[in-house]
Amino acid sequence: MSVRVIGLFFALLLALPAQAVTVMTTIKPVQLIAKGLVADDDTVEVLLPPGASPHGYALKPSDIRNLKAADLTVWVGPELELFLSKLLQEQPNVLTLTQVEGIPLRHYDGEAETHHHGHDHDHHGIDPHIWLGPESARVAARAITQALITTAPEKADQYRAKLAIFNAQLDETVTDIHAALAQRQQSGYFVFHDAYGYFEQAFGLKKTGHFTVDPSQKPGAKTLVTIRRGLLNHDATCIFTEPQFNPSLVDAVTRNDDVTVIALDPLATAIRVAPDGYQVFLKDMGNRFARCLKHETTH
Numbered sequence: 001m002s003v004r005v006i007g008l009f010f011a012l013l014l015a016l017p018a019q020a021v022t023v024m025t026t027i028k029p030v031q032l033i034a035k036g037l038v039a040d041d042d043t044v045e046v047l048l049p050p051g052a053s054p055h056g057y058a059l060k061p062s063d064i065r066n067l068k069a070a071d072l073t074v075w076v077g078p079e080l081e082l083f084l085s086k087l088l089q090e091q092p093n094v095l096t097l098t099q100v101e102g103i104p105l106r107h108y109d110g111e112a113e114t115h116h117h118g119h120d121h122d123h124h125g126i127d128p129h130i131w132l133g134p135e136s137a138r139v140a141a142r143a144i145t146q147a148l149i150t151t152a153p154e155k156a157d158q159y160r161a162k163l164a165i166f167n168a169q170l171d172e173t174v175t176d177i178h179a180a181l182a183q184r185q186q187s188g189y190f191v192f193h194d195a196y197g198y199f200e201q202a203f204g205l206k207k208t209g210h211f212t213v214d215p216s217q218k219p220g221a222k223t224l225v226t227i228r229r230g231l232l233n234h235d236a237t238c239i240f241t242e243p244q245f246n247p248s249l250v251d252a253v254t255r256n257d258d259v260t261v262i263a264l265d266p267l268a269t270a271i272r273v274a275p276d277g278y279q280v281f282l283k284d285m286g287n288r289f290a291r292c293l294k295h296e297t298t299h
Contacts (some may be wrong), residue, residue, distance in 0.1 A: 019152045024070035026081050027054050028268045029131040030097070030140075032277035034074060036166045037144050039158045045070070050269050051244060054081050067091060072151050074144055080128035093151060097130060100143040104136050106197050132266060133198025134174050134282065141166050166278075173279040177203060177286030184293035188236035190227055192245050195266045199285060205293075208236040211249065219249065228253045238292040240264045262292045 021042040025031040031046040038044055045066065048057055054076070067073060067087065077098030078085045088094050098105065106127045130136035145163040149156045181203055188208035200207060208230055211219040230236050231253060238260045241250050250261060268281045 018154050019071075021071045021148060021152050021155075022069065023148075024067055024073045026075040026084065027131075028271070028273075029266070029278070029281065030074055030076065031273060032268060032271065032281055033131065033137055033141055033166075034144055035273055035277055036169075036275045036279075037141055037148065037159065037162045039148075039152075039155050039162070042148075042152075044273070050267075053244070054267075057081070057083055059083065059087070072147055074147070076128050076130060079126045093147070095143060095147045097140050097143065098126065098128065100139060103130065103139040103143075104133065104198075105130070106133075106201065108194065108197075127195075127197050129195045129198060129266060131198075131278075132196055132282075132285070133202050134170055135202065136198055137278065137282075138167060138170060141170075162275075165275075169276055169279045170282075173283050173286075174202070176283055177290075180286050180290040181205070181293070184290055187238065187293060188230070189238035189240060189292060190230070190236050191240045191264070192242050192250075193266070196240075196264070199289075203286070203289075205289065211245075224249070224253055231257050231259055238262070240288070240292065242266065243269065260292050262288050264288055 018039070018041070021038065023034050023038060023042065023044045024047060025034050025044060026047045028046050028048070028050075031044050034044045047063055047067070048054060064087065068091070070093075072093050072095065073088065073091055074095045074097065075081050075084055075088065077096045079098055088096075097103065107125045108127055130140065141163060145159050148159045152159075188206075190209050190211065191207055192211045194210040194212070196205075196207070199205070209227060211223060211227065231239075237258070239250055239254060239262075241247065241261060241263050243263055243265055254261060264285065266285075268277075271277055271281045271284065274280070
C-alpha cells in the first residue's frame with residue numbers, strides 16, 4: 001500500500017463521525033455520575049425504574065434487550081444487584097464498581113479497606129452503597145471515564161475534560177457540605193436503613209442506630225423498643241426515614257416525642273438527570289442531615 005493510499009485511509013478515519021456511546025447504568029445515582037462524564041452526544045440510561053429496589057429486582061424482557069444493546073454497562077456489583085450477576089457474565093464491556101482497583105470499600109462492621117482487583121477477597125459484608133461517599137464516587141468516575149475512552153477512543157479528550165469538571169464540582173460540593181454540617185448540634189440520630197456509612201465516614205457523622213440493615217426486612221419488636229428507649233433518653237433527637245418505608249413504624253416510636261423526622265432518598269428519585277446531578281444529589285443529602293441535626297430540643 002502506497003504512502004498516499006495510507007494517508008487517504010487515515011484521513012477518511014479522521015473524517016468519520018465520533019461514535020455516540022450508549023451507557024446502561026443499573027441505579028439512578030450511578031446514572032447521575034455517568035451523566036457528568038459522557039460526551040454531549042452520548043446517552044446514559046438507567047435500568048431500574050423509580051422506586052424499585054436494587055436488592056431484589058425482577059428483570060423484564062425489555063430490560064434484557066436494553067442491556068444487550070448498550071455499548072457500556074455500569075453496575076455497583078453483586079453485593080447490590082445480585083439479580084444481574086449471571087446475565088452480566090455474558091455481557092461485553094461491563095464495569096463492576098466494587099471491583100475497581102483502589103475504590104474505598106466499607107464493611108458493615110464499620111471497617112474501611114482498599115480493595116485491589118485481582119486479589120483474593122471475600123465480598124461478604126461489604127457495604128455496596130458506594131455512591132454515597134464522595135471518595136468512592138471519585139474513584140468510580142475515573143473508572144467510568146477510562147471505560148468510555150476504551151469504548152470511544154476518538155473522544156478521549158472530551159471525556160478527560162468532563163472528568164476534570166466533575167471532580168472540581170465534587171470538591172466544591174464536599175466543601176459546602178462540611179460548612180453546612182459544621183453548624184450541627186452534637187446530637188444523635190437514627191437512620192431507617194443502614195446505607196449511609198460512606199457519607200457518615202466522609203463527614204464525621206456517627207449514628208445512634210438503625211431500624212434495619214436489609215430494607216426488604218421489617219425491623220423487629222426488639223429494635224423498635226431499643227429505638228424508643230433511645231429517644232426517651234434523648235440519645236437521639238432526629239430520625240431519617242426513606243420514601244419506601246412504612247411511616248407507621250416511625251410514628252410508633254416517635255409518638256409524643258420532640259423528634260425531628262426527615263426523609264432521605266439514597267436512590268436520588270427526585271433528582272433531575274443532568275451533568276451536575278450527582279453533586280446536586282450529594283449536596284441535598286448533606287442539607288437534609290444538617291437540617292435534622294440542627295434541631296434543638298425543648299428539654
